[in-house]
Every structure is written in structure tokens, then in C-alpha cells.
Amino acid sequence: MNADWRGFRGTEGNGLSKGEIPATLSQTSKDSWKVPLPGRGLSSPIVVGDLVFVTASSGSQQSNLHVLAYETVNGNKVWERIFRATGRTICHNKTCVAASTMVSDGNVVVAQFSSNDIFCLDLKGNLIWLRGLTFDYPNIANGLGMSSSPVVAQGVLVSQVENDADSFTFGLNLKNGTTLWKKDRPRGANWTSPIVLKNKSFEWVGLQSKEGISFLKPVNGEFMWQYKDGASTIPSSAISFENKTLLVPSNGLTALRTPEYGQNPEQLWRNNKLAPGTGSPAISGNQVFVINRANVLTSASIKTGEINWRLRIKGPISGSPIVTSNLLFIFSEEGLCQIIDIKEESEAKVIKEIDLKDTILCTPAADKGSIFVRSDRTLWKLSKKNNL
Amino acid sequence: MFKYLFLLLFCILMHPVFCNDDLFDAIIKLGPKGSGNENLVKQWSSVEKMSSADIPSFFYIMNQANDLGDNWIRAAIFEIIEKSGGDSLPKEEIIKFIKDYNNEGSSRRSAFDFLSSAVPQIAESLIPTFIEDPEPSLRREGVQLLLNQAGDLENEQQAIEAYEYALGKARDVDQIEYACKELKGLGKQIDLAQKMGFLTEWKVIGPFDNSSRNGFNIPYSPENTRDSINKKHEGKNGPVAWQTFSTSDRLGLLDLNQPFGHIKEVLCYAYAEFDSMQDQMVQFRIGSKNAWKLWINDELIFARDEYHRGATRVDQFILDGNLRKGKNRILVKVCQNEQTESWTKQWEFCFRITDLSGTKLQSLN
Numbered sequence: 001m002n003a004d005w006r007g008f009r010g011t012e013g014n015g016l017s018k019g020e021i022p023a024t025l026s027q028t029s030k031d032s033w034k035v036p037l038p039g040r041g042l043s044s045p046i047v048v049g050d051l052v053f054v055t056a057s058s059g060s061q062q063s064n065l066h067v068l069a070y071e072t073v074n075g076n077k078v079w080e081r082i083f084r085a086t087g088r089t090i091c092h093n094k095t096c097v098a099a100s101t102m103v104s105d106g107n108v109v110v111a112q113f114s115s116n117d118i119f120c121l122d123l124k125g126n127l128i129w130l131r132g133l134t135f136d137y138p139n140i141a142n143g144l145g146m147s148s149s150p151v152v153a154q155g156v157l158v159s160q161v162e163n164d165a166d167s168f169t170f171g172l173n174l175k176n177g178t179t180l181w182k183k184d185r186p187r188g189a190n191w192t193s194p195i196v197l198k199n200k201s202f203e204w205v206g207l208q209s210k211e212g213i214s215f216l217k218p219v220n221g222e223f224m225w226q227y228k229d230g231a232s233t234i235p236s237s238a239i240s241f242e243n244k245t246l247l248v249p250s251n252g253l254t255a256l257r258t259p260e261y262g263q264n265p266e267q268l269w270r271n272n273k274l275a276p277g278t279g280s281p282a283i284s285g286n287q288v289f290v291i292n293r294a295n296v297l298t299s300a301s302i303k304t305g306e307i308n309w310r311l312r313i314k315g316p317i318s319g320s321p322i323v324t325s326n327l328l329f330i331f332s333e334e335g336l337c338q339i340i341d342i343k344e345e346s347e348a349k350v351i352k353e354i355d356l357k358d359t360i361l362c363t364p365a366a367d368k369g370s371i372f373v374r375s376d377r378t379l380w381k382l383s384k385k386n387n388l
Numbered sequence: 389m390f391k392y393l394f395l396l397l398f399c400i401l402m403h404p405v406f407c408n409d410d411l412f413d414a415i416i417k418l419g420p421k422g423s424g425n426e427n428l429v430k431q432w433s434s435v436e437k438m439s440s441a442d443i444p445s446f447f448y449i450m451n452q453a454n455d456l457g458d459n460w461i462r463a464a465i466f467e468i469i470e471k472s473g474g475d476s477l478p479k480e481e482i483i484k485f486i487k488d489y490n491n492e493g494s495s496r497r498s499a500f501d502f503l504s505s506a507v508p509q510i511a512e513s514l515i516p517t518f519i520e521d522p523e524p525s526l527r528r529e530g531v532q533l534l535l536n537q538a539g540d541l542e543n544e545q546q547a548i549e550a551y552e553y554a555l556g557k558a559r560d561v562d563q564i565e566y567a568c569k570e571l572k573g574l575g576k577q578i579d580l581a582q583k584m585g586f587l588t589e590w591k592v593i594g595p596f597d598n599s600s601r602n603g604f605n606i607p608y609s610p611e612n613t614r615d616s617i618n619k620k621h622e623g624k625n626g627p628v629a630w631q632t633f634s635t636s637d638r639l640g641l642l643d644l645n646q647p648f649g650h651i652k653e654v655l656c657y658a659y660a661e662f663d664s665m666q667d668q669m670v671q672f673r674i675g676s677k678n679a680w681k682l683w684i685n686d687e688l689i690f691a692r693d694e695y696h697r698g699a700t701r702v703d704q705f706i707l708d709g710n711l712r713k714g715k716n717r718i719l720v721k722v723c724q725n726e727q728t729e730s731w732t733k734q735w736e737f738c739f740r741i742t743d744l745s746g747t748k749l750q751s752l753n
Contacts, residue, residue, distance in 0.1 A: 084498070130460065178422045
């Protein structure tokens with residue numbers, strides 16, 4: 001089993017860690033470490049093989065764009081590349097230029113920044129290609145900052161760069177960065193990330209916006225089907241583990257049966273009490289988890305949308321939860337990691353807290369039983385004691 | 389035979405140079421929208437054959453490259469340094485490059501960054517020389533040193549003089565504001581708007597209709613009528629005339645709710661003239677949380693169709709352009725949308741003109 005964590009909310013983009021993560025995580029275990037970061041960031045770390053990658057931005061205008069690689073085992077920095085933003089770097093104070101999470105196909109890593117600069121590097125840090133999308137289209141920028149994390153599907157990097165002014169989604173050739181296609185998109189600030197829907201016969205990429213969600217073929221940008229009943233512009237959608245159900249933050253939360261080739265989606269259920277706040281839904285087994293703006297974590301049945309349980313947790317919370325088959329991990333903005341037992345569908349409880357005493361806005365990454373999380377200053381690996 | 393051997397040897401020796409030429413050419417030819425990317429990717433393997441001795445050449449190529457090419461060059465230098473070690477950086481040549489104002493500011497800044505990473509003490513020793521630097525990001529380093537030194541002074545009069553000196557050199561808004569705040573604490577009041585060169589006297593006309601945000605793209609008569617400043621125009625609710633409007637705001641902010649009232653789904657135009665002593669390249673620096681368009685001498689410089697995404701900031705948009713010798717016409721279209729939340733009340737902008745180093749320019753009239 002591949003244990004990598006290759007993008008925002010993991011390789012599958014639904015927050016689920018296929019391997020177990022123990023509840024005994026600790027800052028002081030011998031396998032845990034923390035290292036200083038050279039700049040701000042709320043992008044998540046990603047893990048490919050023995051390396052953990054993360055972005056940061058520094059300088060008075062946050063125009064220094066850092067891409068960093070560390071050894072997962074001990075936190076030693078393997079390489080760092082510093083580029084200069086070619087697009088706009090003004091952001092709301094809470095966010096920053098290093099907001100989008102990197103993505104990898106296992107051979108290369110791609111870093112996108114709020115300035116809409118995109119860098120593709122091999123795992124050794126050698127630049128493969130770069131693009132400056134705001135350099136190309138000066139009006140693709142958001143006064144509050146951008147945060148959509150790109151995905152890779154069928155050798156294409158899909159990047160949503162959607163704003164009030166010019167609003168586009170790009171399909172870039174992962175080999176050389178050339179534009180394969182460019183789509184006009186609904187005008188309106190949009191911080192959601194694309195998701196990949198994959199099965200034996202096709203691989204489609206979903207683009208969420210205020211209008212709904214549209215799935216297209218990554219190789220040519222051809223739209224396959226659309227759901228047009230509106231959707232959130234902050235939390236992103238999630239796809240169930242079996243790829244049969246799509247959970248869209250729309251009118252609360254709306255479940256769609258993912259269609260076969262040439263068919264339209266079917267609405268399975270809708271529950272307006274399941275609207276996520278800033279973070280995106282996570283999925284484990286038959287449960288979908290959302291955290292609302294009042295910091296209430298809710299579990300619901302993926303099949304019916306019926307609520308299993310609610311649990312008030314400590315917030316405020318900006319990041320998305322990640323889950324295993326029996327635990328859910330969420331960090332509050334104040335740096336408190338709350339580990340919640342979710343194996344019973346009838347109830348849940350917080351079984352452990354770890355206080356990192358720093359502002360955490362990102363979604364953590366998981367790999368081989370450990371968690372990676374970052375603040376503006378620090379990257380942590382949290383492992384259990386006597387981790388093998 | 390000898391001749392052929394010589395030619396062969398010449399070709400072998402010169403091969404890396406030609407490789408570099410191809411690579412450098414590909415970097416310089418890199419264009420927008422991915423053009424030139426494929427060719428550059430093909431040439432990139434020659435970076436592997438380069439050594440730290442090639443690094444100064446990269447900085448000179450940076451002078452000719454665009455911002456995207458600059459980032460490719462940074463990547464190449466990182467790869468070379470990683471292979472050769474930071475100690476191998478040709479420091480003297482790089483220092484010479486940094487000190488030479490004939491080189492592009494962004495190239496000199498990049499050279500300084502690599503020098504800082506390799507030998508921070510040497511890089512720091514250059515910072516005091518940056519206080520008059522034409523490259524704003526290097527000048528900033530020098531000014532920060534002056535501000536730090538001023539902060540260390542216990543004698544009040546000496547501190548005032550030191551902050552005033554730093555203020556005279558500062559170009560970045562935050563450093564100017566910081567120096568003014570410290571001087572205010574020491575009993576010295578500074579006219580910030582005057583210091584930064586905001587245009588505070590305007591003629592404004594409005595309101596014009598901006599229902600459904602459509603007015604942004606409607607060319608109302610003030611933007612397409614010759615000599616429009618001397619004419620009345622048809623506004624949203626009937627004929628409207630230009631009126632004088634000025635601001636005493638500390639950062640030159642023009643609150644358009646004052647002349648027109650707190651109204652929604654409207655737009656207005658603001659007009660000013662700027663008398664330039666010469667033809668010159670400048671930067672137009674506009675801040676607005678509303679949608680806006682800017683024309684200089686009837687040429688559209690930039691348009692931004694976005695509302696209330698964050699606050700209005702000084703120098704929010706820095707736009708390169710030109711002034712003619714003599715009178716220049718400045719026209720700004722500022723739009724207000726339909727939102728009713730408390731944070732969408734503002735209908736405002738601020739505007740100033742600087743040279744390319746960020747030094748304020750003032751109209752002769």
C-alpha cells in the first residue's frame with residue numbers, strides 16, 4: 001500500500017489516511033521532530049516517499065516563494081528553492097501567499113502560490129518548468145488572496161484560478177507546463193480546490209464554484225456533467241472511498257451518486273444541517289464528517305445523510321479534519337490537536353489533546369502512522385512513542 | 389592532420405559555451421502563457437555541466453530576462469550551488485555586480501540574496517550602501533538599518549534627526565509610516581500625504597448607474613468625450629457637473645461618499661492634471677477596494693473589476709507607465725456595487741505617482 005500523502009487532504013483528496021494513526025501521538029516521542037520554517041504558510045505539507053514537502057512565503061511583501069523538502073525520518077532539510085513572485089502578493093492578514101497545498105504524482109512536486117506562480121520540480125529540487133499565471137493574465141488575482149490547491153490527473157495539472165475579475169481554470173501539461181486548455185469560469189472569488197473522480201473506465205476532475213460543481217476530462221477540458229444548484233466557495237467537495245458518492249458543500253451538504261460515462265448525477269440526499277465552515281468534509285467508512293462555523297463536529301451517514309452524532313470541539317478552526325478508520329484529527333487555530341474516537345457511529349469523544357502553542361490554520365498530512373503539520377514558523381512531525 | 393586535431397579540440401573546449409548560449413537564449417526568449425517553456429526545458433540539461441564560475445553570467449542574463457526568466461535563473465543557480473557548495477560562489481564578481489547600478493534592480497537583488505545565503509557577513513556589510521539604491525527592495529534594507537539605529541538612540545534630538553534622515557530615504561509605505569509614528573512620539577508632526585505625494589485635489593462627477601455592476605464596462609460620456617472636463621454630462625438621475633473635491637486624509641484617501649452621499653450601484657469619475665517637468669517613465673500607484681479604471685492621457689492603463697475584497701491599501705496596485713512633459717490628464721473611474729454589509733460601505737481611492745524607485749513625483753502646478 002502506498003502510504004504517501006500527495007496533495008490537499010491526501011492522495012485521494014478526502015482526508016482519509018489508509019494507514020492507521022495511533023492516538024498516542026506525542027511531541028516528545030523519539031520519532032517526533034520540529035523544524036523552523038523560513039516564512040509564513042497555511043499550505044499543508046505533502047509526503048512523497050521519504051520526503052515531506054511544504055511551501056512558505058517571506059519578505060516584506062511576501063514575494064519570496066520557498067519550496068522546501070525535509071526527510072520524514074528526522075526533519076533534516078534536503079533542499080530549498082526560493083523564487084520571486086511574479087503576480088500580486090497582497091492578502092488578507094490571516095492568510096498568506098503560501099496558502100495552496102502542493103501536489104505530486106510521485107515523480108514531481110508542484111507548488112502553487114497565491115501570486116499564481118506555479119513551480120514543478122523533481123524530487124531532488126531540480127526545476128522542471130514554471131508558470132506565472134498572473135504574469136500571463138494580470139487580472140487573475142483576489143484582493144484577499146488565493147488558496148485553491150491544484151490536482152494532477154492523467155498527466156495534467158488542473159489549477160483553478162477563479163476570481164471576481166478574470167476567472168479561469170487551466171489544464172497544464174505536467175511534463176513541460178504548456179497550456180493544454182483554459183476554461184472561462186464563473187466570475188466570483190473561489191477558494192475551493194478541484195477533486196479527482198477516478199474509476200476503472202475514466203478519470204475526471206471536478207471544479208466547484210458558486211454555481212455548483214462541473215466535472216471535465218483532464219486531457220482536453222471537455223465538460224462531462226454538471227451539478228448547478230450552487231455550492232460553497234470555501235470548503236471543497238469530497239468523494240467517498242468507493243468513488244460512488246460525491247459530497248458537495250451545497251445547500252448544507254448534498255450527496256450525489258457519481259454518474260457513469262455519459263450519464264448525469266443523481267441527488268441521493270441533502271441535509272442543510274451539514275454545512276461545513278471553513279474546512280472541507282472528511283470521509284471514513286460510512287461516515288462523513290463536517291465542522292460548522294460554531295465548531296460543532298458532526299458525523300452523518302454517507303448513504304442517507306442522517307446525523308449520527310454531534311460533538312462541540314475547541315475552535316476556531318480553519319483547517320480540515322483528517323481521519324483513519326477509527327480516529328479523527330483536527331487542529332484548532334490556537335494549535336490544539338484534538339484526537340476524536342469515531343469508530344462508533346452512535347457517539348464520539350475527544351480522547352486526547354496535543355497543544356502545539358502556535359497558530360495552526362492548515363490541514364495536517366498523514367504518513368506511516370505519523371502526522372505532519374505546520375504553522376507560520378514551524379513544521380512538526382508527531383509520532384507515537386516507540387514508532388517502528 | 390594537426391589542423392583537424394586543433395579544430396576538434398576547439399570544438400570540445402567551446403562546446404559548453406555554445407550550450408550556455410543556447411540556454412541563455414532560451415531564457416531570454418521565454419514569453420508569457422508558456423511560450424518558450426518547451427525549448428527552455430530542452431536546454432536545461434546544460435545546467436548540470438555548469439560550475440559556480442558561470443553564476444555571474446546568469447546574473448547578467450537576468451538583466452535581459454523577464455520575471456519568469458529570472459525564476460528559471462534562480463533555479464539554475466540553486467542547482468549549481470548545491471553541486472559546488474556555497475563557498476564556491478564567486479563573491480568578488482557578485483559584489484561588483486550588486487554595486488553596479490547599470491544592472492537591473494531585480495538582478496542585483498537576486499545576486500544579493502544568494503550572497504546573503506552564502507556569506508551573510510559580507511552581504512550585511514553592503515547594506516549601509518543601499519540607502520540611495522534605485523532598487524526599492526535593496527533600499528529598504530538600508531532604510532531598515534537606519535530605522536533600527538534611530539531606535540537605539542537615547543538622546544531625543546539625535547533620535548529625531550536620525551528618524552528624519554531615515555524618513556528622507558524611505559520609500560516603502562510601512563517604513564514611512566513607522567518613521568512618522570516614531571517622530572510623532574518625539575513631538576514632530578509629519579504631513580504624510582504631502583510626504584508621499586498623494587494627489588489630494590480632484591474634480592469629480594457622478595453618480596452614474598452601476599446596476600448589476602454593469603456600469604464598469606459602460607463607457608459613460610466623461611470617459612469618451614473630448615474635453616469632457618469642461619462639459620456637463622447625463623448622470624444616473626439627470627444632468628451632472630464636475631465639482632471640486634479634495635481630501636485632508638493622512639494617506640490621501642478620497643472618500644467618494646462625501647460628495648455623492650452613501651449610495652449604492654453607482655459610479656463616478658475623478659479627474660486631475662499633473663504637470664511633468666519632462667517625458668519620463670513612472671509608476672502610477674492606486675489603492676481602492678472598489679472596481680476602478682485608470683486612464684492617463686486617454687490611454688487605459690489598467691482596469692480592476694473587484695469589490696470589497698479586503699481594505700483599500702496605499703500602493704495596492706503599482707502600474708508602470710509614462711508621463712509627457714507638460715500637462716497630463718488623469719481620469720479614474722470608481723465603482724460602487726450593490727452589497728449592503730457594513731464592510732461594503734466604502735467608495736474610495738487614493739493615488740500617487742512615483743519614479744521607478746518609489747520616489748514621489750509632484751506636479752509642477
